[in-house]
Amino acid sequence: MAEPDLAPIIAAIAEEMKAAPDRGTVASYIPGLARIDPARFGIAVVTASGEAFTAGDAEMSFSIQSVSKVFALTLALGKIGDALWRRVGREPSGTAFNSIVQLEAERGIPRNPFINAGAIVVCDVNLSRARPVEAVAELLRFVRYLAEDETIGIDRMVASSEAETGFRNVALANFMRAYGNILHAPEEALWLYFNQCAIAMSCTQLAMSGRYLMASGRHPSGASVVSPGRARRINALMMMCGHYDASGDFAFRIGLPGKSGVGGGILAIAPGKASIAVWSPGLNAQGNSQLGTLALERLATRTGWSIF
Ligand code: DON
Secondary structure, eight states, X not given: OOOOOXXXXXXXXXXXXXXXXXXXXXXXXXXXXXXXXXXXXXXXXXXXXXXXXXXXXXXXXXXXXXXXXXXXXXXXHHHHGGGGGGTSOOSOOOSOTTOOHHHHHTTTOOSOTTSHHHHXXXXXXXXXXXXXXXXXXXXXXXXXXXXXOXXXXXXXXXXXXXXXXXXXXXXXXXXXXXXXXXXXXXXXXXXXXXXXXXXXXXXXXXXXXXXXHHTTTBOTTSOBXXXXXXXXXXXXXXXXXXXXXXXXXXXXXXXSOEEEOTTSEEEEEETTTEEEEEEOSEEOXXXXXXXXXXXXXXXXXXXXXXXX
16 A cells, blocks of 8 residues: 555544544543543654654643553563563453453453553552652653653642542552552552553654554664564554453454553554554543544544554
């Protein structure tokens, strides 16, 4: 397929999203997210050659929420490598992002690093030899390095509202602690988790952060962020597990590795071609951006970027 003409494709998608009748429902279970305007839509595409294409609210900052699980996983793999897979599985869960049901039968080992339970174990790993405040700082340094943007920060209001209301996450951490799969104090792993979810980025910053995953693990500076094999595996996990119980539907409709967050952001990777971020705060029933998913479906169709 010839190189797609991205500027008109992206502009048309942003225009179409303005007229979309079903915009989904903004997450209200975290007070800090409930006030976001559902009319927002942004898209940013950064290509392998380094060009960036944006449309809509691509420069507006939003809470990346569970998209942060990709960056936290990358750090944890850097710390303990494949030993991580003794504590977290790599199978789709087929359950909601915050589900606890599989944990009892599976002895405190979460199905994958992208459901909440798995991400909390990843946080526990990232606390090795670091206090929570240092671990948060390390993750923030990492995403700033990936995006080449020192302005990326944490929305403290979202972090604290989540800490006040995240009772299910508290339950998950304690449940896994009972099985010996959380090694630090559960509240420390949770503090890191709530803060990483509250990282705020724009679509442009998020697409820039994802470049290593389209480029076989390489930062644009030429430095290796992860090996090509590890980039391939992170992409595989995003494809299989990045949208919880809608991961199959996302693969069916879009055919790209992707990771969503309840803030309405999605990072999608077209390996060798592009790193893509979309944002629209209205969610579908599985907690994934309604318009973000639709926009990615149209982008994948019009560019021919689906990996299938
Ligand atoms: O754990 C939570 O409730 C959120 N802070 C993160 C969840 C999330 O983004 C799930 N994504 N769709």
